[in-house]
Amino acid sequence: MSQKKRVVVLISGRGSNMKALVAGSRHAHSAYDVVGVIANVPDAAGLLWAADEGLATRVVNHRDFKTRTAFETVLHDTVLAFQPDFIALAGFMRILGDTFVANWQGRMLNIHPSLLPAFKGLHTHEQAIAARVKIAGCTVHFVTPEMDAGPIIAQAAVAVMPTDTAETLAERILVAEHKIYPAALDRVCRGTVTLVAGKVVATPHEAGSDVNQTAVLYSPNLN
Numbered sequence: 001m002s003q004k005k006r007v008v009v010l011i012s013g014r015g016s017n018m019k020a021l022v023a024g025s026r027h028a029h030s031a032y033d034v035v036g037v038i039a040n041v042p043d044a045a046g047l048l049w050a051a052d053e054g055l056a057t058r059v060v061n062h063r064d065f066k067t068r069t070a071f072e073t074v075l076h077d078t079v080l081a082f083q084p085d086f087i088a089l090a091g092f093m094r095i096l097g098d099t100f101v102a103n104w105q106g107r108m109l110n111i112h113p114s115l116l117p118a119f120k121g122l123h124t125h126e127q128a129i130a131a132r133v134k135i136a137g138c139t140v141h142f143v144t145p146e147m148d149a150g151p152i153i154a155q156a157a158v159a160v161m162p163t164d165t166a167e168t169l170a171e172r173i174l175v176a177e178h179k180i181y182p183a184a185l186d187r188v189c190r191g192t193v194t195l196v197a198g199k200v201v202a203t204p205h206e207a208g209s210d211v212n213q214t215a216v217l218y219s220p221n222l223n
């Protein structure tokens with residue numbers, strides 16, 4: 001692998017997906033480094049963890065700004081200061097505007113705790129249980145202006161148990177999130193998954209590997 005790609009992670013809360021991304025970056029052959037963590041919530045628990053790990057952290061508190069544009073201008077500059085190749089949204093609870101998204105087209109990923117296009121937005125686990133689906137899951141996608149509608153990179157399926165509550169389902173889906181997000185980000189940073197004319201194009205990522213390896217991304221059994 002040539003130079004590792006530089007990734008900035010944006011969070012709003014506990015940051016368990018951020019931790020998984022950092023853990024993934026520490027694998028011997030990882031294609032990326034997490035170079036910074038930015039939160040829009042000053043007391044986001046994930047920030048403390050990141051700082052303890054020696055990662056550079058920043059806060060851009062959306063409440064300090066009168067408009068979304070003003071917030072996103074400073075957020076953009078704060079991200080740029082890390083000279084990143086990619087942004088990973090990991091439980092970042094602000095909708096980003098068209099200009100910000102356009103600036104990072106094909107270079108910004110998000111994880112959503114449902115099998116998109118089902119159950120966009122908030123309260124996804126409640127939505128899944130109310131709909132009585134038998135299979136739920138999570139999705140990593142490129143971010144586009146329309147919320148939770150960007151081209152899908154990776155998904156993992158999780159069975160819904162008859163006894164599940166939103167909380168128990170969320171716990172099991174989170175385990176899958178922590179597997180597919182680092183794997184998907186690694187592929188994107190390696191250049192074996194790209195966004196071309198609005199579509200995800202995946203190629204085998206190792207010499208001699210067959211095309212089925214790209215299908216691994218769509219299974220919960222990522223390693």
Ligand code: GRF
Pocket residue numbers: 011012013014015016017018090091092111112113174177
């Ligand atoms: C995750 O379920 C993620 O899919 C969603 O928000 C939650 C964030 O959790 N976007 P964490 O902060 O990564 O622990």
